[in-house]
Amino acid sequence: MATLSKRRAALLAGGSLVLISAHLNAAWADQDAPLGEVDITATRTEQPVANSASAITVISPQQVQTYGATGLTNVLRGTPGLDIWEFGGVGTLTSVSLRGSSTGQVLVLIDGVRANNPTDAGGAVDFGGFTAAGIERIEVLRGPQSALYGSDAMGGVINIITKKGGGASHGSALIEGGAYGTVHSRVEQAGSSGDWTYSFSLDGLHVDGFPRFGYRVKGPIILGGAYTGYFPLPPMPSMDITNKLGGAGQVAWHPTEDLTVTAGALGYSTFIKFDNSSATIPENVYNGFSRQNTSFAQGYLRVDDDSFAKKLHSRLTLSANQTNMVDWVTQGCYDASYAAFNCKLGYLGGRYGAEYQGDAKLDAFGLVTFGGRTDTETLTTSQDPYQNFTPQDDQQTTNSAFAQHQFTLFDRLDLTYGGRIDAVQGNTTFDTWRTTAAYRIEETGTKLRATAGTGAKVATLFQRYSIYGSPNLQPEQSFGWDAGVDQTFLGGLVNLGATYYYNDYRNLINFGPAPNCTPTQVAIAGGCYYNIGRARTQGVELSGDVAIVPESVKLRASYTYLDARNLVTNAVPSYRPHNKGSASVIYTGVPKLEVEARVTVVGANPAYDYTFHRNVTIPAYAKFDLFANYKLDHGVSVFGRMENLTDIRYQNAYLYGTPGRSVYGGVKYEW
Secondary structure, three states, X not given: OXXXXXXXXXXXXXHHHHHHHHHHHHHOOOOOOOOOOEEOOOOOOOEEHHHOOOEEEEXXXXXXXXXXXXXXXXXXXXXXXXXXXXXXXXXXXXXXXXXXXXXXXXXXXXXXXXXXXXXXXXXOOOHHHOOOOOEEEEEEEEOOOHHHHOOOXXXXXXXXXXXXXXXXXXXXXXXXXXXXXXXXXEEEEEEEEOOEEEEEEEEEEEEOOOOOEOOXXXXXXXXXXXXXXXXXXXXXXXXXXXXXXXXXXXXEEEEXXXXXXXXXXXXXXXXXXXXXXXXXXXXXXXXOOOEEEEEEEEEEEEEEEOOOOOOEEEEEEEEEEEEEEEEEEEEEEEOOOOOEEEEEEEEEEEEEEEEEEEEEEOHHHOEEEEEEEEEEEEEEEEEEOOOOOXXXXXXXXXXXXXXXXXXXXXXXXXXXEEEEEEEEOOOEEEEEEEEEEEEEEOOOOEXXXXXXXXXXXXXXXXXXXXXXXXXXXXXEEEEEEEEEXXXXXXXXXXXXXXXXXXXXXXXXXXXXXXXXXOHHHHHHHXXXXXXXXXXXXXXXXXXXEEEEEOOOEEXXXXXXXXXXXXXXXOOOOOOOOOEEEEEEEEEOOOOOEEEEEEEEEEOOEEEEEOOOOEEEEEOOXXXXXXXXXXXXXXXXXXXXXXXXXXXXXXXXXXXXXXXXOEEEEEEEEEO
């Protein structure tokens, strides 16, 4: 009944907005509305957000600058419909879910190029390694998007868009430091020369950190197991170090008005110390042997052509990326007699492909987007010492074709419909579709919108070809729809949005004993991967921004209600809290000064205790942060931030530590 009342509340709120807005907007009709944001992810073409039927959040350059000191984790936090959790501070495994999806059901793009990780068992992206170097903005598109993007886009799409060059040569450099031995620096340079534009960024971060497991966690922590014996958490070390280095660059050649050739790249390298929470003896929990080094590099070459009197825009993209992860794990491997030993594990994943996209303008009949892609994933694994280990060296190729038609009726009804076919060589072929509608009532500043579509996710190389794998696994599938209303009041001083969504997942890939498992898989691993699972997610997303005092005080807030459930076990998945939200008050009333106070609220969060094999609940929390920036003369700015002002003890992942009250400060120079 709770979900029904939330849905009804959202619909009633939307109806009220439409009824009262005409009078308020008429009173403020002489005020100019701010220039609308533009997104390129929802339709694969440039489109004003005001005309989009999709539930999309555009994270601005200013937000990336404010929250991106240690990476993208805090940049994404607070986005409606998005759950994010990290296992013990900066640089560690950081997972993202959209509308209750699994982490591998979120497609991540970098400048439109697929970046999902072939080395991950579920194909998920680890956001812990990214820096904010060269990031212009991030577009978060919620709901099934496989009709345009293919596999993985079941919960939605996160598109990380890097900075472009142009104009006179300009750049910036910053350095900051603070709590937990943090030292951070970034250098950026951009500009143009003749027919060329360029943009380059480099970012470095060192954090002494804190013990990742158990730090500032209330109550006794017990580890071990029934077979090896239980023991209390041993004394913690003073720190777990993180080092991150990241960069991005883009060079474009514009030989004519209609032709652009662009080369772009983004990458990072991280080194972290981590703790072994699955250790069976006390001395191995904080053993200094456990550490991880991860590198990621992605590049693309893109040609954009606007020939044929600009009636047809053609884009050809060649791309490749590689993820190389090496783990040194205390007692992480087992010999034939199941005795544990220290080992080094290697995971090398790659992705390369080519894509063509055409956008044909049909004048009054709208815009048709069409194209095709070939994409190959590779995975190689290794272990040292090489004992009782079955390596992987596999690949799979997917060939795809897609099309979409956008058009407008009566100058206010924006419609799209489209579909896609994906063929996985040696496995299966599947199709997906999506349709959207947005109705703009410009007299009242109202937009009514709805979308419906299907999603799919191809089994990963690990799920198909590892010792636990099943080569004939079928794609996971979903159907989802949403409906919402966006409302502007007072000439753009107040902007509100409300969305109800529903997703049905089927054919999900689970692990366990099943008829398709071999006797060896059941005997050694207890089962294999197989298709059986079903899940359902539904909820409400609210967002808004209000100019409380125009050009001086602004309020920005979001709230998400999520009801996610595994329909096979009737359980709520871990780390999908029912309630979460954030709110910021931004003050710019003093020239050259900006101050932001931010609160993040997360409700009771379900999790699983692997020591005692039971469901647990992480307590709710509210965390307060403060950010400030002051521009001095001659391009110099000073800035600072205070995180966790009230010094609360909270957890994003069960029993993993989070920072206490922390203060940071720095200086930035722009030229």
